Amino acid sequence: MSALVIAGQRLNSRLLVGTGKYRDFALMREALEASGAEVVTVSIRRVEAGAAGHQGLLEALDWQRYRVLPNTAGARTAAEALRLARLGRALTGSDWVKLEVIPDPTYLLPDPLETWRAAEILVQEGFVVLPYIAPDPVLAQRLARLGCATVMPLAAPIGSGQGLRNRAMLEIFAQQRAHLPPIVVDAGLRWPSEAAGAMELGADAVLVNTAIAEAQNPVAMAAAFRLAVEAGRRAYEAGPMPERPTASPSSPAQGVPLPQPEMPL
Amino acid sequence: MVWINGRAVEAEGKSLGEMVEAVCRQQGVNPEAVVVLLNEEIWSKGRWPDRTLVAGDVVEIVTLMQGG
Numbered sequence: 001m002s003a004l005v006i007a008g009q010r011l012n013s014r015l016l017v018g019t020g021k022y023r024d025f026a027l028m029r030e031a032l033e034a035s036g037a038e039v040v041t042v043s044i045r046r047v048e049a050g051a052a053g054h055q056g057l058l059e060a061l062d063w064q065r066y067r068v069l070p071n072t073a074g075a076r077t078a079a080e081a082l083r084l085a086r087l088g089r090a091l092t093g094s095d096w097v098k099l100e101v102i103p104d105p106t107y108l109l110p111d112p113l114e115t116w117r118a119a120e121i122l123v124q125e126g127f128v129v130l131p132y133i134a135p136d137p138v139l140a141q142r143l144a145r146l147g148c149a150t151v152m153p154l155a156a157p158i159g160s161g162q163g164l165r166n167r168a169m170l171e172i173f174a175q176q177r178a179h180l181p182p183i184v185v186d187a188g189l190r191w192p193s194e195a196a197g198a199m200e201l202g203a204d205a206v207l208v209n210t211a212i213a214e215a216q217n218p219v220a221m222a223a224a225f226r227l228a229v230e231a232g233r234r235a236y237e238a239g240p241m242p243e244r245p246t247a248s249p250s251s252p253a254q255g256v257p258l259p260q261p262e263m264p265l
Numbered sequence: 266m267v268w269i270n271g272r273a274v275e276a277e278g279k280s281l282g283e284m285v286e287a288v289c290r291q292q293g294v295n296p297e298a299v300v301v302l303l304n305e306e307i308w309s310k311g312r313w314p315d316r317t318l319v320a321g322d323v324v325e326i327v328t329l330m331q332g333g
Contacts, residue, residue, distance in 0.1 A: 019333070020331045021331070041333055043330045046325060047328050071332055091329055159333075187333075
C-alpha cells in the first residue's frame with residue numbers, strides 16, 4: 001500500500017482519528033494504538049470548572065508518536081477560526097490545523113465562504129490547512145488553489161453514523177483527484193465497510209472519531225477501521241474488474257460432462 | 266473587573282502569572298500545558314508577561330482538549 005503524503009509528510013496510516021468522546025484516557029490510548037493512526041485531532045478549550053477531558057490530555061499521549069492536529073471546532077466565523085488556529089499553534093507548536101467553521105448547530109455543516117476566507121489567511125500565515133467541507137468539488141478546487149494541504153469532505157453529518165450519504169459527490173472528488181490535494185473523507189461514518197467504500201472509490205484517507213469512540217468496544221472497532229481503510233486502499237490500487245450488464249460464468253462454458261440435448265441417450 | 270475565561274472577576278492588581286497558575290491549580294491542569302490570550306495577544310506556554318492585571322483586561326486561559 002502506498003504511503004499518504006500530506007504537506008510533504010509521509011504517513012503510513014491512511015486512517016486519521018479524533019480523540020473526542022472517549023470514556024477515559026486509558027481507553028482512548030488503547031483505541032488510538034489499535035487504529036494504527038499517526039495523525040490525531042484535538043480541540044482547544046478554556047481551562048474551566050466542569051469541562052471534562054482537558055486534565056492531562058497533553059500528558060496522556062506520546063506526542064513523539066502522534067502528529068497532533070488541532071481543530072478549530074467551535075468557530076462559527078472565519079475570525080473565530082483564525083483565533084482558534086493561532087491558539088492551537090501556540091499550544092502544540094505545530095502549523096497543522098483542521099479548519100472547521102460551523103455556524104449550524106443541528107447538522108454541523110461547515111460554512112463554505114467563511115472556511116475559504118479563513119483558509120486564505122491561514123495559508124498566508126504559514127499554516128498547513130486541512131479544511132472540513134461539505135462535499136462540494138468546486139469549493140474543494142478553490143481551496144486547493146489557495147494551497148490547502150488536504151480537502152476533507154464530509155460523508156454525513158458529524159457524529160451521525162449515517163455512513164457514506166454523499167457517495168455520489170465523493171465520486172466526483174475522486175474523478176478530480178488530479179487537481180486536488182489528498183482527499184480525506186471526514187465525519188458521519190458508522191461501519192468500517194463505509195470507510196473501505198470511501199477508500200475504494202478513491203479517497204486518500206478517512207478521519208474517524210465517533211464511530212470508534214462510541215462503539216461498544218472502541219478498541220476492537222479501531223482495529224476494524226484500520227483493516228478496512230487498508231483493505232479499501234489496497235483494492236483501489238489493485239483496480240476493480242469491469243462491470244457487466246449480464247452474468248459471465250467463472251467456469252468454462254465448454255466441456256461440461258453432461259448429456260447435451262442433441263446427444264442420443 | 267477583569268474578564269477571565271468569560272467571567273468577570275475582581276482581580277485588578279493581581280499578577281497575571283499568579284492568576285494563571287491559580288486557575289490551573291484549581292482545575293488540575295499543568296500550567297505548562299496552557300496558552301494565555303491577554304487582550305487578544307497570545308502568550309505561549311509558561312512565558313506570559315510579568316504584568317499586573319488592570320480593570321478591563323480580558324484573559325483567556327486555554328489548553329488542548331479531546332476533540333474530533
